[in-house]
Amino acid sequence: MLLATAVAALALLPLGYIVRYSADLGWSGISELVFRDRVAELLWNTVRLLGGTVAVCAVLGVGAAWLVERSAVPGRRVWHVLLVAPLAVPAFVNSYAWISLLPGLDTYGGALLVVSLSYFPFVYLPAVAAFRGLDPALEETARGLGLSTWAVFRRVQLPQLRVAVLGGSLLIALHVLAEFGALAMLRYPTFTTAIYDQYRATFNGPGATALAGVLVLLCLGLLLAELRLRGRRQYARTGAGAARPVRPVRLGALTAPALLGLTGLVGLALAVPLGSLATWLVRGASTELDVPELLTTTGSTLGLAAAAAVITTAMALPTGWLAVRRRGPIATLLERSTYLGSAVPAIVIALALVTVSIRATPWLYQTVPVLLAAYAILFLPRAIVTVRAAVEQSPRLYDDVAASLGASAPDRLRRVTLPLLAPGIGAGAALVFLAVVTELTATLLLAPTGTTTLATAFWSSSSALEYGAAAPYAVVMVLLSAPATVLLSRDARRGMTT
Structure with missing residues (x-):
């Protein structure tokens, strides 16, 4: 008990620091530091990036999971591995790859693109697991009642993905709030980049701490919102016996667009950063x-x-x-x-x-x-x-x-x-x-x-x-991160049929 208490105290130290420092500043000091135009700008930048990223990742993650788990798209096992693989590329390495290729990407759109491509697997993985846990008998019954594939997805499958999608979205939102390297490289200001800049430039304790307090409140708000949205409904199958095997939906004329979409997503999320790393590694190998x-x-x-x-x-x-x-x-x-x-x-x-x-x-x-x-x-x-x-x-x-x-x-x-x-x-x-x-x-x-x-x-x-000099360090990080990605894709694809 004593050891566990000491561990909890260490974990809560940052929150205790924020609360204590805010109390020392008092309301007048806090209001002077927080209620400024600059803080409002940072709040807008952070919130719109967070909302946009969560929305894009939810669409990409759930859509890709449906194609892999419920459709007859060719090469489902291969696509599964490729869709998990972006987790091996850290977000700041992904940002480096894009900004080194397109220097004009330092906009909201660029930040949304890079962060979404880095984090969509956090929705894809729980959505895949949720699809695999659903009993296909419910979907077949809905189709037998005349519902289209889209109606089955919207009225039967999507409600049962609620917990998985909310959990993945919460994880993405917390990552966006904490992200520094990728956004600093893209020159997109958020609370995290502003705290770092203020700390490094002036070692401004009160200013940096006030911004940190706002950031912590945003995190706590996200945690409470996720609990509220999740609700108390139960989604587990309670019937006896084993679930029926899945009969993949044949896409017909939509097979080519589906393959094109998956190819584009994997290309942007994986091929672009790895190709950029390879290019800069070759360019800098002889001199840097x-x-x-x-x-x-x-x-x-x-x-x-x-x-x-x-x-x-x-x-x-x-x-x-x-x-x-x-x-x-x-x-x-x-x-x-x-x-x-x-x-x-x-x-x-x-x-x-x-x-x-x-x-x-x-x-x-x-x-x-x-x-x-x-x-x-x-x-x-x-x-x-x-x-x-x-x-x-x-x-x-x-x-x-x-x-x-x-x-x-x-x-x-x-x-x-x-x-x-x-x-x-x-x-x-x-x-x-x-x-x-x-x-x-x-x-x-x-x-x-x-x-x-x-x-x-x-x-x-x-x-x-110095992109050529940076590339070797990025390559080593990707290689060291790859084992975790392999384990995730291996565990998730057990039992998958082609």
Whole structure:
């Protein structure tokens, strides 16, 4: 309980910092900093990009999921893998690819295009899972009553996709609020880019904190809105027996347009960034590729990612264990606190840790422990989810039997508990590892002087318009991110028919 409480306290540190600093400023100070024309402009830019991205991603994700899961479009397995693959390309790398090809893309339309192409798989994946969970008998009955394919989709399938689409849309909205690298490269100002600029230009604590407070309120508003829209309706199939096999809808004359649409989506989301990376890699290979620097940066990135994976997973263990073995209001509160902390954008977490370290522990400012703390706050839920699932599947009986045989608590932990939880621990560590490899915002603000990661090295070169020098770092990040994409596509396509 004590360890889980300490983990929750760390996760809630950024929120506590915002609340405390806002209280110190008082209402007059807050109103002076917040109610300005510049803040209104940032709010408009952020909200319209968020709304546009969510709408575009919902249409692309649900449409692509229907084609893959419910239509007879040729090559469904291949399309599934290709539609998940854009997750291996970080949004700021995607932005670099587009802006290096089309320098005039620094508009709202350009930002909407790049962000939507980066994030639509977050709707596509849950929509695919939801389609696979629907009983086709309902759809066949609707068709038997004379409904067209479009009417079946609108009146039968779409209502049952509600939870999946809302969950994916919430995830996209939170990503858009937190996105820095892609939007800064496109020169599209939002709250996140403004906070970073103000912090870097003037180290303006009150101004940056006021903007961070508005950003946190937007995040909390999104979480509440998603709960409200989801409602309490149940969508699970409760009938006995197995679901009937799916009979794909034959597209007929629409096959060619469907293939053209899928080809265009995959081309824009995957072929363009990978082609741009390949082009700049070839152009810069002879003059700008510094192999020793690339190896050193890759090594430091892998070292930080490994340390963060070990520490974050270790922190997740007491919370995941408590949530299953000691169910109750307190355990639930401690577990949910970690999710709330990670919902705060990385820029706010970094700003909070900078201020706290300077004021309370100045000797820790710009050190590796502070950076690892930021990674832990950001990625704790990824580890807790997998650890909790492993604990759920670990029978309490084994531990009780070991205790009855006289095994001490440390022995039971070493010889019984940890081996049973190893798969979940490994999965959580892998998820954290891959997330840290491509993390940019917190690393830019908190990395110790002289410490460079693949993301920050890429950012430094691309910001200086040295696209050839930036390409190798982007390629390595994509290669390191690819395993997670492979796992996602493999797990989701099990049981799919061609």
